[in-house]
Amino acid sequence: MKPLVSLFLSAGLVIGCSPASHAFHTTLSSQGQYPLPLVLNDGTSLVTAIDSTTPDLTPPTSPTDASLQVRAAPGLPNAFIAHWLGGACARDAVLTFTRSGARYELHLAVYSRSGACIAVGVFRAVRISTSVPIAVDSITASGSEL
Secondary structure (H helix, E strand, C coil): CHHHHHHHHHHHHHHHHCCCCEEEEEEEEECCEEEEEEEEEECCCCEEEEEECCCCCCCCCCCCCCCCEEEECCCCCCEEEEEEEEECCEEEEEEEEEEECCEEEEEEEEEECCCCCCCCEEEEEEEEEECCCCCHHHEEEEEEEC
């Protein structure tokens, strides 16, 4: 019994000492269609808010590149925009924002509905506001619609 209690106490200490992650919630849509619930898990403690925003309709860097990209938010030094080309079959999405030294990582995971749905590309964009300015070239973006 003692080893089992020690295991649970050790697990509790590890979990209790882990960096806090703050969750932010919003719903993205494309012209009022194809709503996508989004959660951003902030492991940096720098995020102050997230908001759905109008996507930049500039084509991706290549015709097949639908991956997550990051750009500066015009006129907002304490914000940046994450955007990607998704689909109508998306059920929900999670962004995870972490820091490693002077670099940041933003990872996207989009979960799709099972069953039939319309095959259409949907531009998605979220404005991420932070307590300090973050240079977009210090952010490594990864992930795409799964």
